[in-house]
Amino acid sequence: MRDGEFAIIERHFKGITQQSGVLKGIGDDAAVIKPDAGLDLVVSTDSLLEGVHFPDGTRPMDLGRRAMCVNLSDMAAMGAKPRWFTVALSVPRDIAVEKWFAELSDGLSYIANQIDCALVGGDTTCGPLAITITVIGQVPSGTALRRDTAEVGDHIYVTGTLGDGAAALDMFSIGNTNSFCERLFEHFYAPRLRIESGLRLREIASSCIDISDGLVADLHHVCSSSGVAAEIDCSLIPIHAHTRRNYPDHSLHWALSGGDDYQLCFTVPERATESLKKMIFEGHIDATRIGLITAGDGVTVIDSSKANTFTQEITDYSGYDHFA
Amino acid sequence: MRDGEFAIIERHFKGITQQSGVLKGIGDDAAVIKPDAGLDLVVSTDSLLEGVHFPDGTRPMDLGRRAMCVNLSDMAAMGAKPRWFTVALSVPRDIAVEKWFAELSDGLSYIANQIDCALVGGDTTCGPLAITITVIGQVPSGTALRRDTAEVGDHIYVTGTLGDGAAALDMFSIGNTNSFCERLFEHFYAPRLRIESGLRLREIASSCIDISDGLVADLHHVCSSSGVAAEIDCSLIPIHAHTRRNYPDHSLHWALSGGDDYQLCFTVPERATESLKKMIFEGHIDATRIGLITAGDGVTVIDSSKANTFTQEITDYSGYDHFA
Structure with missing residues (x-):
């Protein structure tokens, strides 16, 4: 992390960098964390780009909240307790002012504090507005919820x-x-x-x-x-x-x-x-x-009730796909 | 991760998703990994943007190699053994073709395989070319190298x-x-x-x-x-x-x-x-x-040798700073 960027992050993200299990937080080449003994770790990464995943003109506070919640949803789906996260930001030069970082930080902290999840690292670059969060969570060994384990009759x-x-x-x-x-x-x-x-x-x-x-x-x-x-x-x-x-x-x-x-x-x-x-x-x-x-x-x-007008057969399972 | 994107990643990154300590790799809401017992984890995130961190027109193979090496440099500086990594990609629609992903994957694998580091997750979105990698490494408890521990006389x-x-x-x-x-x-x-x-x-x-x-x-x-x-x-x-x-x-x-x-x-x-x-x-x-x-x-x-013409006093410690 570079000096000026680091100062911005250090200043505004301090409140969410000191949770449990953080041996060395932001400020070195990498963070050092201590998982609880004998647990499996769950790792997930998600990016949000302006105009694709959130509307142009979204307030930084709202962007911070949404970025956290979307990423934490993957942790919930795995049955994991989120512990630590990193943030990679790409921010246009004209909005990269103190106030903007402070408000984004407020949004991230607002959610992170609810679940005692600590910011442990990040990277800030000048570019189109985008935020990538990587969350690391924990589950007791072998208990992570998966999508490939449904059985007939469930x-x-x-x-x-x-x-x-x-x-x-x-x-x-x-x-x-x-x-x-x-x-x-x-x-x-x-x-x-x-x-x-x-x-x-x-x-x-x-x-x-x-x-x-x-x-x-x-x-x-x-x-x-x-x-x-x-x-x-x-x-x-x-x-x-x-x-x-x-x-x-x-x-x-x-x-x-x-x-x-x-x-x-x-x-x-x-x-x-x-x-x-x-x-x-x-x-x-x-x-x-x-x-x-x-x-x-x-x-x-x-439709067991026959009350709905919906009769379309489902043939397209793709959902929303950026490259479809 | 969405379906079409996931298929692209699944197809090309398979070779670097099966290393040790991966209980459940790409393909679920999140990856499940198993750190070795009693170790500290080291986490680092770095983004590379086209035109900022690599020249326009960089070949995907070279982008993949550079993105890995730059991120792994932080692990080296901490004395950590890199184990797992995630990749968040933002790729313009016109270059998001199979061949491009295959070559990027070759570049990532080329480096990752040298050190037995496994790709465990990712996200692909359509946008300006950028790659964010998060690496998770391990060190024996308490042995991570830090930058705040130099002493007079060293x-x-x-x-x-x-x-x-x-x-x-x-x-x-x-x-x-x-x-x-x-x-x-x-x-x-x-x-x-x-x-x-x-x-x-x-x-x-x-x-x-x-x-x-x-x-x-x-x-x-x-x-x-x-x-x-x-x-x-x-x-x-x-x-x-x-x-x-x-x-x-x-x-x-x-x-x-x-x-x-x-x-x-x-x-x-x-x-x-x-x-x-x-x-x-x-x-x-x-x-x-x-x-x-x-x-x-x-x-x-x-300059103990007096051989250099360099006499400038160092007053600017900022290095390269994106927001300076």
Whole structure:
């Protein structure tokens, strides 16, 4: 890290560099950290580019929050406890002022402090606005949740509500006529962390993935890597009442195929469903059953209520793909 | 990671994803890795942007090699053994073709395979050409080399030769009249890894830093964080004969202040100098003594031989700074 850049980072990120397990934080060629004994480490990297992953003109505070939440969603999906992270920033010269770094830092810290995750390194360069975060988390040995371990007969669940990510994108889009919605704004920039749910699911779920590309696309990843099929019932899919009411023609489609939901989709063997129901009843996890893992391949969407107008067969599992 | 991108990465990076300590590599929400018991982890992140850190038109193979070497230089400076790395790529749509990814992958693997370092994760987005690598390495507990632990009376050493990074940049610059030099080209795109030197220095050096911003700037980091001063003798500084001959007016200045050398600068207590000399004599490390740590602050450059025309006092320690 260079001198001037380092000074900027040192000044503004100090509050989130001193958590536990950091032997030597920012300020050397690399950080030195101490994982707890006998645990597996979980590592994930995600980049957000202006105009691709967040709208032009996003406030640095919001960029910081979103960058953290999107990355932490992968940790939640693995059932990992996030411990440390690094940030690589590319910032245009005209916005690279103290105030901007201070606000970005506030956004990162706001989320990182909620889960005691320490910033241990970074790099700042002058270029188009982009932020890459690498998170390192921990799980007890052999307990990481995977996507390739779903089995025929498992029940399929999702956390929270779906379709809000796509609704937020619609709200940000040019020509949008719906009024500003604080709930969707907050969902987009600080989707609720599912870390705690992920930790609890380690003992219950047979597989787990986070929904970043859309339910069907991500569930298809689970199916193809596990060698199974999935049948989901669109009348069971949880959609927020506001989203359903404000976007009656789109909400179900968005819940199935929209991206940026950052909820967990997980499978639970029959024998563990009672434990899960208890956790749901006691308020420890907010999850809804939406379908079943079956033999075969691919994702089938049915409508047991016949109440939905959605009849389109799912043939495109790609979700959002930057190079498609 | 998205589907299309993932397929590209999966296809081309497979050769460098299966090293030891990888429980679950690319293909899930995050990788699961197993550090050896009782060790400290060392983490470092570095970004390279086109036009800033490498010339426009750099071949993907060369970009891959340079990105790895620059990042691994931080591991060498910490005395760490690199184990795992992640890659975040931003690639313009027009060059994001199979062949380009294959060649980049060749470059990354070429270096990673030399040191048994495994690719465990990544993210690919469409945008201006940039590559961010995060490396995770290991050191026995408490043995990481730091920059804030130099003491008065320690001797100052550097590995290899200095000034080659700046000479390479000059060769790449517009208007350069010197002929193409394969040695400088290779130094720029694949600076010699000093990992092995770093591992050996753990038992000998009192402090260590890698020279990325220039000898004086980086040695100044050691001095300011250790609370000491340094006196270096410019007649002792190792400069490659070709660089000295081809750039007689610049080579010493470049060796002192040029960037991109990726050598190690380290300090050794008097009591350990005999061990170091033995290692140098036996060919285990290529290092040259250039000065002494003294009381005070700042870096002083003297010329004991009086042979150099260099008399400029060092007042600017900033090195190369993107936001200066």
